[in-house]
Amino acid sequence: MNKVTKVLVSSCFALALLSTAAIAVAQKVSVDQVVAVVGSDAILLSEIEQEVMQMRAEGLPVNETSRCTILENMMIQKILLNQARIDSIIPNMAQVESQLEQRLAFFSNQLGSQKAVEEYFKKSIYDIKADLKESLRDQIQTQQMQSKVSEKVTITPSEVKAFYKQMPSDSLPMINQQYEILQIVKTPSAASQAKFNVKEKLLELRQRIVDGEKFSSLAILYSEDPGSARRGGELGFRSRGELVKPFADAGFNLKPGQVSQIVESEYGYHIIQLIEKKDDKVNVRHILMKVKFAPGEEMEAIRSLDSIATAIRHDSITFARAAMKYSDDKNTKVNGGLLVNSQAGSSKFEKDQLMPADYFALKELKEGEISSAFESRDETANVVYKIVSVKRILPAHKANIKDDYDVIQGIALRKLQQEFFLKWLDQKKKGMFIRIDPQFAKCDFKGEGWVK
Template sequence: MRAFSLPTLFLLILSLSFSLHAQENISIDKIIAVVGNERILLSDVEQELLRIKMQGSTNANIDRCQLLEQLLIQKLLITQAKIDSIEVNEGSVEAEVDRRLKYFINQIGSEKALENYFNKPIFEIKDDLREIIREQHLTQQMQRKIVDKVKITPSDIKAFYKKIPSDSLPDIPMQYELQQIAIYPPNAEKAKLEAKEKLLEIRNRILNGERFTTLAALYSEDRASAIKGGELGFRSREELVKAFADAAFNLKEGQISQVVETEYGLHIIQMIERRNDQVNVRHILLKPQFTTDLLSKAVQKLDSIATLIRHDSITFENAALRYSEDKKSNLNKGLMINPFTNTSLFEKEHLQPSDFYAIKDLKEGEFSAPFESRDEHANIVFKIIKVKRIVPAHKANLKDDYAIIQVMAESSKENEIIRDWISKKIKSFYVRIDNDFHDCNFQSPGWIK
């Protein structure tokens, strides 16, 4: 039987109740398994099997036994979570329900079309989805608790690496180690003041009766939310930058904030709804706009710095320390850190398109001409980038890819701990499986008692 990955096991059960129309293609339902007080229905397995096939899978190894074992493990974790009094954050559950419901509606075209598709009213669809997500959050929290104290040492990582067959090591694409000198356009305060005045005008229009959602769609520079009338969906305080969170959590329903400045630009915020420790707000984002003359001055400054480096009047590293305005890299000789991996190596997909285009033809030790880019907050910045090192595509190895091997080793250790936990709990929990499934060759022994 095909093995499955335990850390991602519970992601597949998100849409058991959302996969089909009416149940005409499913056998007469019955209870096929019980774990503690948790029941598994035949329809649970049948719906998941059909969902996988509807997605176009032709894998002959997909069978009811494998899907049933995945559900058995989920129920095992839920049972233990309830014993341990683990509780889910209902605000997070509601936020996920809203997010997924919006996704379904966007996919199918309208709320009415979604109701017709599932042959039930929207509140029932939402109730079904809420219970599925709540159980998923519960299983994930229980799983995290089981592996919470997993620690591995460098010797563990080396031992794990030696055991990996060479053909099982992941392929690592070409990577770049880069240094940068970053300069922002000058006179930002004037541009910021102009953006603030424009935002205050928009705020006054809303207070005088115009719709926030319409003006967000017209003017907000956060295009991802602008198409939804500026709505962000339910977010916790930790998911928002501090200045934005402080303003949002102090608003009453329907109230509009004053102008709020964050790393991303200038905002006005409207409270839609608050649930426990989460808020759903709309916002309109404006960024300072710079004249061509100001942008040219930033390029000219970088040109002058590049000339000094070429003439050996200063090293790239010292120039980064002296002139670069990027606070995350200037004190480290301009060395850029990949936010996806927290290392200094970048794959092509991890770079801004403008950054990759600037360095793609450079050799080690060479640096680019000045070019326009965006920082992590999507603000305009001008850069010159030096290619410190190029790592050719290769099979993962301990010397160059220690962080990757470490993650693999930790995942393997967590899998081992969860498998041991499952084996022990199968023996101590009440488990009953219908006779129709007694011939299943489950991966974990002991399910059939």
Template sequence: MLKKSILFSLLALLLTGLQAQQKQVIDQVAAVVGKNVILQSDIENQYIQYRLQRGISGSAEAIRCQILEDLLFQKLMLNQAEVDSITVTDEQVKQEMERRLRYFINELGSQEKLEAYYNKSIAEIKNELRRLVKDQMLVQEVQNGIMMEVEVTPSEIRAFYRAIPEDSIPMINTEYEIAQIVKNPPISIDEKLAVKQRLYDLRQRILKGERFSTLAVLYSEDPGSARKGGELGFYGRGELYPEFEAVAFNLKDGEISEIVETEAGFHIIQMIARRGEYVNVRHILLVAKVSVESLEKARVELDSIATEIRKGEITFEQAVEKYSEASNKSKDGLLLNPYTGSTLFEADDLDPQVSFVIDKLKVGEISDPVPMKTEEGKDAYRILMLKKKTIPH
């Protein structure tokens, strides 16, 4: 599980940025690459996080040197990207950021758990993750450009491997390729109406004199902002849910919105302050839940689909196209490895629940319906197929 430990450590480094600014040990320039500066505090903050991770060992000096080397490489690549006028679009950054967020949400179980884990709202997490993703994408573009210019002949490859002692050649672990068919149970109209009524009642209490912040602490289901009275902090356009943003930017100071629906749930919003093109608002979020009956219906539907596939009445790929409600439907339902971007997973890369199911399957077999969390953190069901399994080599 070391890969996941390190990955979450790197996300934690990003998302503790505001805290790091308050707790900097030293604020001196350690290195300069072009226009990019590496502070001693950057190294210290990463050093602290690395040492907190189980399984990461080594002397303090060696770890700090490795951190500095990694930061220098990144800044060098960013500087080269600027020299070569290499850019990535906002849409590319957004798509990659959303993909990573979906993975982290699936790892922790829900959006609410992700927010609670980092004590930040999803909007705050997105704002800080966006910068890291953009830098990493620029670095990757520079590296890709370099690699495209490298030509290696087959004889050079053979000579390289012959020069490596046999006991030093790394073992390639077992890898899996997995596909899924997902059924997302709909949230009933009655459940949505019940949640909206609760939110309407809270709004009426605020209009009658109760404090918005107090009710946010008591009732909001956004753990990242609830403990702060629902306050999100200052955000610019394009950094919040579109539906949320459309309302928030049109509020007057102190004004309370009507109910707003986003993919996260239902909100009421209060304007705190406006600073140029940025607004600071607080909100109360209530989330409609999928009913037990809807979940069971989805499970039964998938069970019938699995029976069709096993009888040969339909192929798995055809069933994906016809029935699946997952975002990867267009790729034959194949799961994408967030660490590598490929469709192959090592055992440590797999979600434990997926690993438990796949471990019992032979190549070409499908599972019974199993519960899951969708990319938005909602409850759903899926069936899994083991498409490929490579032996260690």
């Protein structure tokens, strides 16, 4: 990997992990100055010192070149951010909110409670979030911009093979044991009574809100969306594209304070309250409730799957044919039940990439064997029932082109994308106003073209 690319990658990672500790110490910096200007964005000495203090807090070494490296990372980020604005790239606010929650959860775990976090930083949780939100927004926006720069880079099979032949053996990654899995999924029929019960509960909650109770209080108590429930159901500003369609349609048609009727989505049933609408985004609260299946329905799904498994074991039907005929999972039934790993873009899964229930069901199976029916979860965390079969087990091994083409392809593609990005970065440097304070102008930057 090119040194400048390493700097950029580590920078994105470090910035993504920037803690409120850095923001807290920023208030103690008494002397400040602009040390660089990139386009219309300034970089302050205090920002660099925040990063230095963060490195020390994490036990990372700090030496005479650290500040130069930090400044170069920040200048790369500013170029990306500037281009993101030009290209009207809207940051993924769902990611921003998710990272905010992860950060606060981390500090709560480290310090013992949310109250302890507030006492440590001498701010309310809402103020801490506000401090972090803007920087996280910029970070995610620059990450999206970097992805856009490289997204058109492609690689051919012949280029992948040529790259593999040139790779030193000791640079090939080790691949953990992997599984290729077939599945047949049954979703309980969600009997009308079960749906009725959920809707009745939501209607009751809606009436309580209309009668004066706080939506946020009821969301904390009753919502089955753990990510937003602890925030009183609040999602933060989202565009239409960040919300599933029925939810977006309802949310964007509300007036501030208005509560929707019951909305059904792939996640369950919701009632939604509009907090604020700004430009093409809305900030809403919601209460999510999911259908609870009666024990009889669960047993019906299990019996059905066990009968299918018996038929397959007796060669009455193939697994692929049974999946196409009986599975309720539209994503896998069309390809004979083969499960696709969306993280890796292949059909192979490592242990940690599987649902815990799925791994527990297949870990003792040999190739071709079929599990008994068991309860699992789908990608939206809804309860489903499955039988699985192990199509292939790949033992741990050093990556090779035959078994791990997708891995080699990914490494080769990333190398091309990095090379393309560096060329793009060099061009942007030439056409952008960049000024560096004399105290940093003598830095031995990894990339050329910073000092003009």
